[in-house]
Amino acid sequence: MNARGIVALLSGAVFGAGLALGGMTDPARVRGFLDLFGDWDPTLAFVMGGAVLVMVVVWRIQPRLAHPFFAEGFAIPTRKDLDARLIGGAALFGVGWGIAGLCPGPGIAALVIEPVGAAVFVVAMLAGMGLVHLTERKA
Numbered sequence: 001m002n003a004r005g006i007v008a009l010l011s012g013a014v015f016g017a018g019l020a021l022g023g024m025t026d027p028a029r030v031r032g033f034l035d036l037f038g039d040w041d042p043t044l045a046f047v048m049g050g051a052v053l054v055m056v057v058v059w060r061i062q063p064r065l066a067h068p069f070f071a072e073g074f075a076i077p078t079r080k081d082l083d084a085r086l087i088g089g090a091a092l093f094g095v096g097w098g099i100a101g102l103c104p105g106p107g108i109a110a111l112v113i114e115p116v117g118a119a120v121f122v123v124a125m126l127a128g129m130g131l132v133h134l135t136e137r138k139a
Contacts, residue, residue, distance in 0.1 A: 004070040016109035022047040025110035025118075027101020034098050 001009070023029045023043055032041030067073055097103045102110060102121050110118035 007070050015105060016112070019106045019109045020113060022050075024106040025102075025113050030097065030101040 019025055024047055029041055029043050032039060033044035035041070062074065093103070100107075100121055102118070104125060107118055107121045107125060111122060
């Protein structure tokens with residue numbers, strides 16, 4: 001494995017550990033955050049706030065770098081428009097996250113903590129990704 005692969009593996013492990021420590025691998029936490037009129041759990045807001053703070057620092061540093069440490073260039077989206085495909089995908093993602101209580105990162109991290117329950121989510125997620133890939137190839 002090269003340096004880029006090792007850094008990617010370590011980054012993924014740190015991200016997964018952070019999700020697990022923040023309780024984001026527990027679907028009840030996400031559902032609790034969405035339950036505004038019931039037993040509301042603000043934990044997710046603190047995790048999102050922490051992520052935004054880290055990204056504020058990264059966005060300030062990135063323009064000063066010629067390129068990433070382990071790549072030839074930054075992969076920064078350049079599109080500024082919103083189309084139906086993006087809005088529909090975001091809505092579908094949000095609805096799925098609310099129903100399952102997991103999104104891709106916590107779902108994969110949850111494979112270590114609760115393999116059976118998380119595997120159902122990950123298999124369904126991969127099937128959905130494959131279905132989108134197949135339909136886009138035909139279009």
